[in-house]
Amino acid sequence: MRVPNYGMLHLLPRRHWIGPIRLALTLLGLPHAVLTSGIRPALCCTSYCPLKTSKTFTPISTSCHNLYMTSVKTMPPSAASFAKSRSPLYPGSKIKRFTVPDDKVDWSKNWPQYSPVGHTDAGVLKKPAWADPEIGAFSPQFNTVDGGVDRTSFQGKYKVESGNPINPCGRTGLTGRGLLGRWGPNHAADPIVTRWKVDAKGAKILHSVSKRPILQFVSIKRKDCGEWAIPGGMVDPGEQVSLTLQREFSEEALNSLSLPPPEKAKIHDRITKLFKTPGFEVYKGYVDDPRNTDNAWMETVAVNFHDESGNSVSELPLQAGDDAGQVKWVDVDSSFALYASHSHFLELVSKERKAHW
Numbered sequence: 001m002r003v004p005n006y007g008m009l010h011l012l013p014r015r016h017w018i019g020p021i022r023l024a025l026t027l028l029g030l031p032h033a034v035l036t037s038g039i040r041p042a043l044c045c046t047s048y049c050p051l052k053t054s055k056t057f058t059p060i061s062t063s064c065h066n067l068y069m070t071s072v073k074t075m076p077p078s079a080a081s082f083a084k085s086r087s088p089l090y091p092g093s094k095i096k097r098f099t100v101p102d103d104k105v106d107w108s109k110n111w112p113q114y115s116p117v118g119h120t121d122a123g124v125l126k127k128p129a130w131a132d133p134e135i136g137a138f139s140p141q142f143n144t145v146d147g148g149v150d151r152t153s154f155q156g157k158y159k160v161e162s163g164n165p166i167n168p169c170g171r172t173g174l175t176g177r178g179l180l181g182r183w184g185p186n187h188a189a190d191p192i193v194t195r196w197k198v199d200a201k202g203a204k205i206l207h208s209v210s211k212r213p214i215l216q217f218v219s220i221k222r223k224d225c226g227e228w229a230i231p232g233g234m235v236d237p238g239e240q241v242s243l244t245l246q247r248e249f250s251e252e253a254l255n256s257l258s259l260p261p262p263e264k265a266k267i268h269d270r271i272t273k274l275f276k277t278p279g280f281e282v283y284k285g286y287v288d289d290p291r292n293t294d295n296a297w298m299e300t301v302a303v304n305f306h307d308e309s310g311n312s313v314s315e316l317p318l319q320a321g322d323d324a325g326q327v328k329w330v331d332v333d334s335s336f337a338l339y340a341s342h343s344h345f346l347e348l349v350s351k352e353r354k355a356h357w
Contacts, residue, residue: 084340085172085292091225095119097173105170107159116294120176130234131181135163142184148237153185154285154299164295169286172294180296181234189244190232190302190342192282192349193218193253193274195314197331202310207356214331215355217346218253218318221326222339228330229339230346231321232300241301246275253327255319267316274312280304282348287341304349332357 086100098116103109124131132140132149142151142160151165159166164175165184180186197205197214204213220231231252235244250256250271256264282302289298307314320327330336332346334357350357 082170082288084288084290085167085169085297087290090119090174090178091290092121092179093119095174100171100173107166107170111171114171116171116173116175118175119178119293121179124177124179124181128181130236132177132183135183139163140183149182150187150235151182151184158184167292167294167297169297172292174293175295176293177296178293179291180293180298183296185297185299187235187241188232188287188298188300189235189241189248190230190283190300190345191245191249191275192230192302192304192345193249193307193313194304194332194349194353195307195310195329198310210356212354212356214333215350215353216329216331217349218249218313219328219330219338220252220320223325225339226325227339228337230302230342231327232302242275245301245303245305246271249275252321253318254316255321257321270312270316274305274307277305280306280349280352282345282352283341289340302345304352306353 082105086097086105088099089096095117098114100114104111104114120134125134127133132138140146140149140151142165143153143157144151153168155168158168177183194215194217197216199205206212207214218231219228221228231249233244233248233252235241250267254267254271256267259267280303282304284301285299287298287300292298318327318329332350332355334343334347337343338346347357349355
């Protein structure tokens with residue numbers, strides 16, 4: 001199990017049917033590239049491409065859980081928000097990226113002087129099960145579901161030049177894969193599990209300033225960087241995203257892998273019950289991640305599962321999994337610093353739940 005270190009389409013009214021169908025196919029592990037033929041969204045040089053809709057969708061039923069999407073307000077995209085993907089020092093190394101200014105992020109900008117640094121981590125080159133071989137040693141089928149590996153992107157069809165996939169959101173100053181296992185998109189899933197903060201009598205606690213009820217979410221402290229984050233992990237080849245969401249939460253926040261069978265079964269029942277409730281799809285797409293390169297990048301599906309009554313997951317003891325240093329319920333607040341794009345995800349959840357932010 002690997003935790004992702006840390007994306008949506010602008011739909012015209014006549015395209016409202018695309019989102020639900022794409023989502024259903026994604027959850028079932030089926031390719032959906034055919035749906036974007038002729039209507040692929042423009043690629044953007046940002047940390048995300050927002051999905052905006054005018055009304056609430058009916059929950060989309062699958063064999064695992066229901067999801068719905070609603071209208072959300074997002075910040076206007078800008079090259080400046082594509083910052084973590086251009087972090088000067090590549091994480092886990094002493095490698096310095098070629099500096100890419102804001103006005104040169106977009107691939108459409110002519111820049112003959114661009115000379116990115118090449119880097120793929122030694123651990124990736126050892127060919128672990130979750131990593132691809134080097135280009136040339138195999139021939140990946142990009143923009144398709146290649147065997148068990150989904151090489152399609154939520155951003156639409158990406159370019160492939162000289163056998164190498166090209167980051168759809170712009171230049172990063174580094175080629176190769178860095179710490180990422182897959183060439184092209186590396187898919188992850190982020191379960192955002194929330195509950196209401198209540199007093200001793202079970203009444204919702206309102207924030208002193210906003211006068212809105214306070215949400216709490218399960219947060220882990222990452223071992224690799226020490227930052228607080230939403231628990232999550234990589235989608236295994238052929239795995240349904242819905243199963244990844246449930247599996248990663250169980251492993252990261254409840255340490256289910258180390259529990260004896262009886263306790264594991266009890267947790268599984270509670271988790272399954274929560275994850276069968278209607279989930280709010282917060283985000284789906286490109287993630288502005290410090291590990292991104294010109295040829296490999298992170299994409300995720302973030303889904304909020306809310307324990308409205310407080311008698312489901314809220315009653316389970318939290319215990320950090322192998323990739324988490326700590327785990328706890330944290331008040332959702334704009335002042336709480338989170339890893340990568342996770343603060344943006346929580347902001348959208350707060351707006352959806354009409355909670356304090």
